[in-house]
Structure formats: structure tokens, C-alpha cells
Amino acid sequence: MFEGIYFQFPKLAFLLFFFLACEALCPLRSNPLYFPRPILFGEVGVKPPIWLWIAKWAMIAFLVIALMSPVRDREAARHERGWDILLIVDPLLTGTAAIPQIISFMNRRMDERIALWVPENTIVPLTYEHKALISILKQTPVPESSGEATLNISRFFATSQEGHKVAIIFSENPKSFLTTLPIGIQTAMISPLKEPQWADTLNRTYPSYKVKQSHRYFDYYYVYPLFLGFLSMLAYLYGRNQKGIR
Structure with a gap:
């Protein structure tokens, strides 16, 4: 104490x-x-x-x-130039091999804010508390039917800097899962079960940010x-x- x-x-x-x-x-x-x-x-x-x-x-x-x-x-890390990442996960992927892959991706981006959205189940705003985010993702129940991403994605980035917004959509049927793409937000469509190397591709496209300065x-x-x-x-x-x- x-x-x-x-x-x-x-x-x-x-x-x-x-x-x-x-x-x-x-x-x-x-x-x-x-x-x-x-x-x-x-x-x-x-x-x-x-x-x-x-x-x-x-x-x-x-x-x-x-x-x-x-x-x-x-000592508190000063986050200035990291990506703000929104992970939109198709509920049908819950309980599949895609979830451990997504968790591994999150663990490699510890100095960046990440939000989680599983339609019909879970909405978590941008946060640095990745452990809590991973715990929530693991406990997300398996749905009986597929959901649909209908919310306004831009609302997740209300506090984000321009040019630092990334929305990553995980779905095996992206056309039926997401009807419209957000404007002004970089977007990546991922089929994790068909593209096992998707994490490496994303890390090259959006290099992870590492905090180099902290404040007392x-x-x-x-x-x-x-x-x-x-x-x-x-x-x-x-x-x-x-x-x-x-």
C-alpha cells in the first residue's frame, strides 16, 4: 500500500x-x-x-x-504516433482458430490503442488495457447465427488523430458481414482461416509503434x-x- x-x-x-x-x-x-x-x-x-x-x-x-x-x-509511457486499431470480428469466428491469431496480433501491438467490436455481442472502445481486451475476447460466446456490422465505425475513432485510424475486419464472408466501408479510415479485410499469414502482412503494412519516451x-x-x-x-x-x- x-x-x-x-x-x-x-x-x-x-x-x-x-x-x-x-x-x-x-x-x-x-x-x-x-x-x-x-x-x-x-x-x-x-x-x-x-x-x-x-x-x-x-x-x-x-x-x-x-x-x-x-x-x-x-513512469508513464507517452503515446503519440501509434495506430488506433479497431478489430471488427465476425461472430461466426468465435471459437475458431482465428481467435488465438487475433490475440497474438494484439500482443504484438502493446503500445497502441485497440478497440474491439463483435456485432451482437461485444463493444469495447479504444484502450491500452490489452489484457482486459483479450479476456473479453476469450469469453465472447459462440452465436447461433452471423451478425452484421451496422454501427457507424467512425464513432470508435472520435479521439484519434488523422492518419492513425485503422479498421480491421475479420470475416470469411466480408461482403455480407459489412455492407459499407468507413470514409477517411484505413480499412483491411481479412479472412483469417484462408489467410494464415495475415498478421505478418498487417504488421508490414501498419508497422507497430514502440514507445521511446516516458514521462515522470x-x-x-x-x-x-x-x-x-x-x-x-x-x-x-x-x-x-x-x-x-x-
């Missing part, structure tokens, strides 16, 4: 020792918020409960941790100790305002 988290300003931890030193050494003469010295105010009143002491130091500790700014950095991102977590410190402060103030507590 906390793997990879570190502090941007670890030296601010000295503030905690500063508070500890003041608690032990500072001869305060008032009824302060952060460094109560009940022993200096006589014996009248009720002894503060242990939870009040815990709330005070939890408040101080969490606020110091928030100041130290816990963060986690991560930071996730900041200071808000969590800050929130816990605020709650501890409210509990501490509530306890200090109770009648009779010195």
Missing part, C-alpha cells in the same frame, strides 16, 4: 523533535493550545484523559507529516495526513473545552 512513497522534505521531521523539546523544557505560563503544562496550574480541576494526550500528539504528528509532503512518482508523474498524498491532523485537532479542542479539564 505504501510501496514507493517517500517524503519530498524529510528534513522537516525536526519539527516533531522541536515540539517534544518544548513539551519537556518550555516553562509556559498560560493555558496554551499545543504545549499544555497542567502541573503549572495548581491541583484544581479534572486530570486530562489519556485520549486528549493522544489527540494532541496525533495532531502534531500528522501535520508535520503533511508538511513533509509524502509523494509517489511513476507525481502523486501527492499530503492531503490524507492533513485531514487526519485536522480531525485530531478538532478532538483535542473539544476535549480542552470540556468543563473542569485543566
Whole structure:
């Protein structure tokens, strides 16, 4: 859960020792918020409960941790010039040798967005989550009859760059499966059972893109100790305002 988290300003931890030193050494003469010295105010009143002491130091500790700014950095690939590929699979190919071939093709394009459309069964928009896409494809049920690609194919490419759109239609009867071809989108018609080398042909026609640059991102977590410190402060103030507590 906390793997990879570190502090941007670890030296601010000295503030905690500063508070500890003041608690032990500072001869305060008032009824302060952060460094109560009940022993200096006589014996009248009720002894503060242990939870009040815990709330005070939890408040101080969490606020110091928030100041130290816990963060986690991560490397994220920057996808700029890869293909956006729509795989349109004839439902009749489900359960045939074509499915492992399609999965192998997807595994060779890990740095590109791929969408999946199996008419009458499955619609998955463009995504880099290829493992989930492969799992969905494997679980697609075998239909009783052939489907027909009737949806507007261009809607899958709403966020794609011009010149990076490819629709690949897998069917043994493409003329009956797809009635119209999309405009402005490169299209390939594949009969996977009749063309066993189709994957190599596609990889030559549309070379796979490999990410060559990644960016460093930071996730900041200071808000969590800050929130816990605020709650501890409210509990501490509530306890200090109770009648009779010195």
C-alpha cells in the first residue's frame, strides 16, 4: 500500500523533535493550545484523559507529516504516433482458430490503442488495457447465427488523430458481414482461416509503434495526513473545552 512513497522534505521531521523539546523544557505560563503544562496550574480541576494526550500528539504528528509532503512518482509511457486499431470480428469466428491469431496480433501491438467490436455481442472502445481486451475476447460466446456490422465505425475513432485510424475486419464472408466501408479510415479485410499469414502482412503494412519516451508523474498524498491532523485537532479542542479539564 505504501510501496514507493517517500517524503519530498524529510528534513522537516525536526519539527516533531522541536515540539517534544518544548513539551519537556518550555516553562509556559498560560493555558496554551499545543504545549499544555497542567502541573503549572495548581491541583484544581479534572486530570486530562489519556485520549486528549493522544489527540494532541496525533495532531502534531500528522501535520508535520503533511508538511513533509509524502509523494509517489511513476513512469508513464507517452503515446503519440501509434495506430488506433479497431478489430471488427465476425461472430461466426468465435471459437475458431482465428481467435488465438487475433490475440497474438494484439500482443504484438502493446503500445497502441485497440478497440474491439463483435456485432451482437461485444463493444469495447479504444484502450491500452490489452489484457482486459483479450479476456473479453476469450469469453465472447459462440452465436447461433452471423451478425452484421451496422454501427457507424467512425464513432470508435472520435479521439484519434488523422492518419492513425485503422479498421480491421475479420470475416470469411466480408461482403455480407459489412455492407459499407468507413470514409477517411484505413480499412483491411481479412479472412483469417484462408489467410494464415495475415498478421505478418498487417504488421508490414501498419508497422507497430514502440514507445521511446516516458514521462515522470507525481502523486501527492499530503492531503490524507492533513485531514487526519485536522480531525485530531478538532478532538483535542473539544476535549480542552470540556468543563473542569485543566
